[in-house]
Amino acid sequence: MADIYELFMALDLREGIPDEEVAELRWHLGLGDRPEELRIVAAFPQVAGDDGEAVVDDLPEPLMAGRGRAWKIGGALVSLLENAPDMAGTLTVRQEVHPDDFDIIGELLRWLAGQVDDRHRGADGAVHLGWTRFFEADRFEALVVRENEVLWP
Numbered sequence: 001m002a003d004i005y006e007l008f009m010a011l012d013l014r015e016g017i018p019d020e021e022v023a024e025l026r027w028h029l030g031l032g033d034r035p036e037e038l039r040i041v042a043a044f045p046q047v048a049g050d051d052g053e054a055v056v057d058d059l060p061e062p063l064m065a066g067r068g069r070a071w072k073i074g075g076a077l078v079s080l081l082e083n084a085p086d087m088a089g090t091l092t093v094r095q096e097v098h099p100d101d102f103d104i105i106g107e108l109l110r111w112l113a114g115q116v117d118d119r120h121r122g123a124d125g126a127v128h129l130g131w132t133r134f135f136e137a138d139r140f141e142a143l144v145v146r147e148n149e150v151l152w153p
Contacts, residue, residue, distance in 0.1 A: 002135065005153065006073040007064075007097045007105075007143065009130030012117040013088040021111075022088060028108060029079035029093070030065025041107045063105050064095050071096055072135040087117060093130070099152075106150040113145035 017025075024040050026032035044060045066077035073096055080092045091112075097105055113127035121127050125147070131140035132153050144151045 002072055003099050004072040004096050004135045005099070006070075006133040006135065006140075007093065007095050007130065008132075008140075009091060009093045009112075009143065011091045011112065011120060011129060012084070013091060013112075013115050014117050015087055017088045017115050021115075026081060028062045028064050029081055029091075030062050030067060031079065031081055034060065034062075040111045041104060044104065063101070063108050064093050066095050070094075073133070088115070096135075097132075102150070102152050106152070109143070109150050110145055110148055113148075 020035060020037070021039055023032060023035050024038060027034045028040070038060060041060075041063065044058055045056050046059045048055050048057060064079045066079070068077060069075075070077050076094070077096060078092065078094050080090075082090045084090045109129060112129060116127060116129070120129070127145045128142060129145060130143045132143050133140045134153065141153045142151075
């Protein structure tokens with residue numbers, strides 16, 4: 001049994017995102033080199049055991065860079081960021097994510113919620129980023145950021 005979710009987003013990003021942040025987003029999507037300074041997601045703590053003691057390492061890795069055949073959800077994993085007139089770009093992501101990674105991926109999603117075009121924002125201020133689906137489910141659930149909190153399934 002695997003606890004894998006499909007995460008899907010199709011977003012338009014607003015103009016004016018700093019170049020350094022666009023570069024970091026591109027790295028998270030597997031489309032560019034890792035920037036020297038990480039601003040969107042600054043820490044990647046991973047706990048490892050060493051002689052019975054917990055050691056926390058900071059091991060940065062792109063969060064949505066999966067490519068090719070999906071392991072559990074079927075189809076392909078993709079992350080695209082295309083240029084578009086009058087905006088920073090259009091973003092399409094389809095990835096497999098594990099609940100253990102919801103917190104760190106949530107940091108990136110909260111940042112994205114602040115960068116999207118207004119059409120992705122509801123009247124209540126919630127930002128609709130896309131959908132999630134447990135790999136065995138046949139229905140999608142909305143992926144929403146409300147009051148800077150990601151509403152995971």
